[in-house]
Amino acid sequence: MLRSRETVVNLMLALLLLGFPLVAAGMGEPFYVTLATRVAVLALAATGLNLALGLGGLLSFGHAAFFGLGGYAAGILATHAFNAEPLVAGIPATTSMPLIWLVAVAVAGLVALPIGAISLRTTGAYFIMITLAFAQMIYYFAISWPAYGGEDGLSIYVRNAFPGINTAQPLPYFLVCYAVLMAMLLLFRLVAGSRFGSALAAARQNGTRLAAVGIQPFRIRLVAFILSAMVTGLAGALYADLNRFVGPSMLSWHMSGELIVLIVLGGKGRLFGPVAGAMIFVCLEYVLGGITERWQFFLGLILLGIVLFARGGLLGLLSGRPRHV
Amino acid sequence: MSEPVLEIRDLRKSFDALKATDGVSLDLHPGQIHALIGPNGAGKSTLIHQIAGSLEADSGTIRFLGKDIGGLDMAARARMGLARSFQISSLVQEFSALRNVMLAVQARQGSSFRFFRQVAGDAELTGPAMAMLERAGRAARAHVPAAELPHGERRQIEIAIALALSPKAFLFDEPMAGMGPEGSRQLTSFLDGLRHEAPMLLVEHDMDAVFALADRVSVLVYGRIIATGTVDEIRRDPDVRRAYLGDAA
Numbered sequence: 001m002l003r004s005r006e007t008v009v010n011l012m013l014a015l016l017l018l019g020f021p022l023v024a025a026g027m028g029e030p031f032y033v034t035l036a037t038r039v040a041v042l043a044l045a046a047t048g049l050n051l052a053l054g055l056g057g058l059l060s061f062g063h064a065a066f067f068g069l070g071g072y073a074a075g076i077l078a079t080h081a082f083n084a085e086p087l088v089a090g091i092p093a094t095t096s097m098p099l100i101w102l103v104a105v106a107v108a109g110l111v112a113l114p115i116g117a118i119s120l121r122t123t124g125a126y127f128i129m130i131t132l133a134f135a136q137m138i139y140y141f142a143i144s145w146p147a148y149g150g151e152d153g154l155s156i157y158v159r160n161a162f163p164g165i166n167t168a169q170p171l172p173y174f175l176v177c178y179a180v181l182m183a184m185l186l187l188f189r190l191v192a193g194s195r196f197g198s199a200l201a202a203a204r205q206n207g208t209r210l211a212a213v214g215i216q217p218f219r220i221r222l223v224a225f226i227l228s229a230m231v232t233g234l235a236g237a238l239y240a241d242l243n244r245f246v247g248p249s250m251l252s253w254h255m256s257g258e259l260i261v262l263i264v265l266g267g268k269g270r271l272f273g274p275v276a277g278a279m280i281f282v283c284l285e286y287v288l289g290g291i292t293e294r295w296q297f298f299l300g301l302i303l304l305g306i307v308l309f310a311r312g313g314l315l316g317l318l319s320g321r322p323r324h325v
Numbered sequence: 326m327s328e329p330v331l332e333i334r335d336l337r338k339s340f341d342a343l344k345a346t347d348g349v350s351l352d353l354h355p356g357q358i359h360a361l362i363g364p365n366g367a368g369k370s371t372l373i374h375q376i377a378g379s380l381e382a383d384s385g386t387i388r389f390l391g392k393d394i395g396g397l398d399m400a401a402r403a404r405m406g407l408a409r410s411f412q413i414s415s416l417v418q419e420f421s422a423l424r425n426v427m428l429a430v431q432a433r434q435g436s437s438f439r440f441f442r443q444v445a446g447d448a449e450l451t452g453p454a455m456a457m458l459e460r461a462g463r464a465a466r467a468h469v470p471a472a473e474l475p476h477g478e479r480r481q482i483e484i485a486i487a488l489a490l491s492p493k494a495f496l497f498d499e500p501m502a503g504m505g506p507e508g509s510r511q512l513t514s515f516l517d518g519l520r521h522e523a524p525m526l527l528v529e530h531d532m533d534a535v536f537a538l539a540d541r542v543s544v545l546v547y548g549r550i551i552a553t554g555t556v557d558e559i560r561r562d563p564d565v566r567r568a569y570l571g572d573a574a
Binding site for chain 1 (some may be wrong): 377378379398399400401403404409411415416417418419420424425427428429431432433436437438439440441442443444445450486489490
């Protein structure tokens, strides 16, 4: 019963996110299409984090690293392709989104492996601090490396291409991002219900019990951390193409915090929590941000309200407590 | 006598000045229930923790199935076939009783890195898990969340989990604790039937259960085993009477 109610809420959110830019495009308002694209991409980034944080209970304060790495993968490939410079060892660069995504996902996953392997030796506040420290290291590295823009970041002069789709137009690009988001949400749902998802949920709630049946919690958490980073890295590549710009701010701890805020706003561990969270966040940013520069004060108030009175986030309010499995 | 399944030699563990395990040696033989008794604070649970791998011994060896398992973590020992229950029952709270046992079945099958096939309705998991719940007498409660189960039933779920691991040895830490007299009697006869499935090291305060079940008894006092023998030998031992049993014998 509760489950079906949540499914209805999820479906409505999915339709809302699809319908809004379609209507906006029909009314000739491309700005709102871009706003919806921003929702979809942030929701995707937070869906990645939701794997680690929501399912695995791993409060990573360093996911901006993977978001930014995905962004830089897109930016660097596009720059090389634009200047017709090969990458290392004569390998040609590319402006093909599917290839760029593969690179972004691979880079995020490869970097997440050592970060996770070290960070996951710790728990609680130490885990939060170590993930933060790794992300800040990458942030300062990006700032001090002049080859790709350093502090100024890197512009993508022409949005990268997707076969058969004119990505330079807002609506087609939104549809690409929306499709990727839906595919990853499906993946998230499958993983959550799988044997791996079971072990991960058990690792979050009672790691000792998991070890006592013979499953090492560390390995499960590490794989979850890497998968989580890969999804967030993919979102980073889309975000860079959305803004046609990638800069160190994508790597900064503000971004890590923002991703956590999205999840808390929407509902931790809920399939559509990141979608709901990104909707609230972008709406506030746009509506309140138009009124006052201090809009984050009001975001703070809302967060406070949710933490005090609605732990399940927006999805918790709309569809009740999660079903026991 | 046949080779012991579990062989502990001169195990030591101190917490600062407290010698919680002070040179313990103990053998668990096939087909036997070996009870470990002793007053509170004697170091029984500490010993179980070291055998299971949740606590590292300072020195001494633990051999299981002929292999030194001192360097293995808890999960690796469990995979070798060492199934434990906890003194304070430990389940995945948000999972139903059935899902808790399914987790053990999945671990036994060595298949936790499957990402797509859904566990709900996966007969490879639900079938064996349900069978274990039935054996433990809790099939009717399969779909109740672990957090909502009363204490005694949580114990039985833990035993169903241990059974699902098809273990080579059981380590049970006070399985009778907090059970009523009727529950204790039922559990006693259930445990009695397990000894031929795998030998059992049983920490227990319920002396009726110990005397009914144990093939051998070791008495642990201040981290040392002061006597090991059959139930009759232990009941007659003057040191044991003084240290622990008192009038109960």
